[in-house]
Amino acid sequence: MKRKAVVVFVALVVFFALPAMVFAGQGGKKEGITIGYSLWTMEFTFFQNLEKGVRDACEDFGYEYIMIDQNQDPQKMVQDLNSLIGQKVDGIVITPVDPGAIGPAVQAARDAGIPVICADIGKTGPVNALLISNxxxxxxxxxxxxxxxxxxxxxxxxxxxxxxxxxxxxxxxxxxxxxxxxxxxxxxxxxxxxxxxxxxxxxxxxxxxxxxxxxxxxxxxxxxxxxxxxxxxxxxxxxxxxxxxxxxxxxxxxxxxxxxxxxxxxxQQPYFIGYESVRVLKEIIEKGKEYEDAEISVEIELLTPDNYKKWAEEASKRRGIPAY
Structure with missing residues (x-):
């Protein structure tokens, strides 16, 4: 069954810099469930927000978390995906620097029984779902x-x-x-x-x-x-x-x-895209729900001099993090 959905407005902007690979293994983790995230780069705020969403979702759901920074290198991206497959993670989130290059690695992950979610940018290969702004x-x-x-x-x-x-x-x-x-x-x-x-x-x-x-x-x-x-x-x-x-x-x-x-x-709502990507993996891994080549559209909002401050304030309240 192909699942398609439209998700609604939740927004957040954050500023965090992390090393190339992060392991989150604090208390309360669910034994045996590990999520790997391959990220375009941590250089830009947008991708920092995405990563924070993925990381927070893993923390909230009790998952172990591995993050690998592609450093804007398509070849490294493919190597990183294969590395996550070799580590036998239970699910993969990827924000690809070059969507056209991920197809074979995505196929390898699916062949190994690992669901794959693309968080923004685009997709090739048999991904379970793509979360993308409208x-x-x-x-x-x-x-x-x-x-x-x-x-x-x-x-x-x-x-x-x-x-x-x-x-x-x-x-x-x-x-x-x-x-x-x-x-x-x-x-x-x-x-x-x-x-x-x-x-x-x-x-x-x-x-x-x-x-x-x-x-x-x-x-x-x-x-x-x-x-x-x-x-x-x-x-x-x-x-x-x-x-x-x-x-x-x-x-x-x-x-x-x-x-x-x-x-x-x-x-856009990068934090929400990241968080919901892990939520979809949770539904697949824990509940057995089927997603195949689904596209989940995330709403956007026009910010002008009349409304940007209110938007930023409301966004920061959701996680208590300054919007800018």
Whole structure:
């Protein structure tokens, strides 16, 4: 039986740095159940939030926990998955740096009787489930906000977009949702550029390219958080009046909204994605529920100067951790 679900809004932002591999073996653990987590990187806040969700769920459910940092290396990612299989863990969560490369390792895990959950990014191979933000809708929300700010103004109807790397299949849907909504609202996507380096500097450089290629754009959407902050700073440095909307809800974005540099961002729920990934494993391991190639969609929320503080405060109360 294929199980599909939509989960609703719970959000949290945290800041923790951990070593490359973490073993959680405190009191109250369930003997014999170990969860392994292979994570893209601990460098970015978004992935720190994911890891915290996975770790907290393992703690709450009484599981032993192993975390391995891929360090943004696809080859290491595959090696790490095979290592977890060799350690005979009871379940695997993976946030893959390259979803297209995990298929054989996922198959090996399933052949060994180990369920596999993808927490964000994408999937290949026979995973039990993928938990992923509603990225297409998030891109559409970004465009709707730009349109809202442009109403009643005598501006061009040109927008730009800084897109993510093509191998990030599901994250690409953010740009697709943005561009489809732009077309629906009568806008021309005058410049569409993939951010070559996923960083604030990469966003800054890409925004400069967009302004050079289409100097009369009225709004831009950058499909990842730090890149959006870099893009907003490029707009500020150029002295232009261009609406910039980001994606993630990272602390850097919230601070940029507070500083009046970034106009808005679409917030994801990485903590919730991580936590619920382990909950799905719990249902498979302990209750025998069947998940096969399920896609579990996690809601997103548009954060603007009007609501970002309330969102951050409510998020922090859920775990007592500062949102930013």
């Amino acid at each position: 990225n297409y809708e998030g891109g559409a929300l970004a465009m709707e906000y730009i349109h809202k700010l442009m109403k009643g103004k005598d501006n061009t109807k040109k927008v730009g977009v800084g897109r993510v790397q093509p191998q990030w299949t599901y994250a690409r849907q953010r740009g697709e949702g943005f561009m489809d909504k732009a077309k629906e609202l009568g806008y021309d996507v005058a410049s569409e550029i993939v951010v070559a380096v996923p960083s604030a500097e990469g966003g800054y450089d890409t925004m400069q390219q967009i302004m050079s290629a289409a100097p009369d754009v009225v709004g831009v959407f950058f499909a990842s958080g730090r890149e959006a902050v870099g893009a907003a700073n490029a707009v500020k440095a150029a002295g232009k009046d261009i609406v910039v909307v980001g994606y993630n809800g990272d602390p850097e974005e919230l601070q940029a909204i507070e500083d009046g540099v970034l106009d808005a961002t679409v917030a």
